[in-house]
Amino acid sequence: MYVESAPDPALEGRVACLWVQEARSPLVQRVVPDGCVDLIWGPDGPHVAGPDTGPFLAELRPGERLTGLRFRPGAVGGVFGVPVEWLRDQRVPLADLPGVEVRGPADLQRATAELLRAAPEPDAAAGPIAAALRRGAAVGSVAWDLGLSERQLNRRCVRAFGYGPKVLQRVVRFQRALTLARSGLRLADVAAASGYADQAHMANDVRRLAGVPMARLMEAEPA
Template sequence: MYVESPPHAALAERVACLWTQEADAPLVQRVVPDGCVDLIWAPDGPHVAGPDTGPYLAELAPGERFTGLRFKPGGVGGLFGVPVAWLCDRRVPVADLPGVEVRGPEDLQRAVATLSRGTPDPDAGAGAIAGALRRGRAVADVAWDLGLSERQLNRRCVRAFGYGPKTLQRVVRFQRALRLARSGARLADVAAASGYADQAHMARDVRRLAGVPMGRLLEPRAA
């Protein structure tokens, strides 16, 4: 069972949610890119996950419980003492990160609050960048609209999200399409509303990011 809850108000600007997942049977969970970084207390201890550029398959044994804190896209900043790009497509034990201490699954929010007081705030423009790219416009046009050169936009994306604007655009566009598809919209309409050239374009991007077609992601238990 997977459950989300809102974070403490003091963390709401950079944290999307708290979540727990407990397996009642053997489970292989397909985790797909969402632009987020998670601080997770797993059965073998705490680690930091993401941001991902492809699917990650997590194996859960019956009775195993995971507790996580999910940062908003661009919300991590320098919190863990390493560049976000260094975390890309990795699961890193907290013990390998400088100055990070988590005492237990109930301690995730305290740990983040403590770290936040000693590190610079994340890029205040990260949300605007992700929102502009989510609409499917060309990267050059988004840079122009935000008053940035393409090089400036690339540097800010890598610092804030861990990868460049083209990858970020694929991820946020895919997530928009996934939300629309889960609402019951026709896939052709989903593709058009999400900024894809056509349904075939969406299908290629979904396979690249998730490793399976959209239909598989809409099945029960899909991440």
Template structure:
């Protein structure tokens, strides 16, 4: 069983939601790239789920419970004390990062709020970078629009999101396609509306990023 709820106002500017997932049977949950980073209290303890570039299956057995805080894309800043790209595609125990030693499953929001107040925040250009890439324009065009060189755009994208602008654009496009497909739109229309060349391009990209066909993602409970 999975549910989400709004964060406390103290962290709402940097956090999308809190969430919990509890297994009532043996199941493998599939986590797909969404541009976010999560602080998670897992059965084995607190960990950070870095920005993903591919599917991450999570095996759960009855009674397993995960409690998470999901950051807004580009909003992590220096929360975890390491460059975000160092966490890419990883699940890192919090103890290895040496931050938030006072964290418990009960005080996650309060402890995070303190950490956010005492560390450098995110790049203020991060939302503009994501918004510009969402339009489907090329990296060169986006860099020019934002008054950056392509090298500067790449560096700032790595710092803010954990991967470069081309990967970020792929994730944004994939997530848009997934939202449209879940609303019942035909996949041929999803492909066009999301910026793919055609339905085959959409299918291939979904396979690369999620490891399964779009239909399987849409039909997940």
């Protein structure tokens, strides 16, 4: 069972949701890239799940429960005291990160609010960058609209998202395609609406990011 809920209004500018995952039987949960960073409390204590560039398989035993808080893409900033790119494709115990302490799942929102007050603000351009790429804008066009060179855009994306704009573009396009596919749209129409050259292009990207075809992802419980 996977359930999401809205964060406290004071956090919603930077936090996408709170979530709970419970395993009623042995479970291998496929986590796919979404541009986000999560703070998670599990059986082994709290850890940070960095921005993924490929699938991650989380194994849960019957009765195990994960409680998480998901930052919006580009919104984590310096909350965890290390550059976001250091967390890329990593699951890092909170104890290994400097100056961060959370006592239990009930403290997630309170502790996050305290961390946000002490941390530097994220790049204000992060949201517009992700939104433009999600709409299908080319990387060069996004840089031009922001008055940046492509090299400057790359540096700012790495600092904000943990990877460059071309990876971010693939991730947000994939997430849009997954949402449309789950709505019941035909896959050929999903590919066109999401900005892929064709359905084969989408299929290749989905396999690279998720490790399985789109049909398998549509069958699985979201996470």
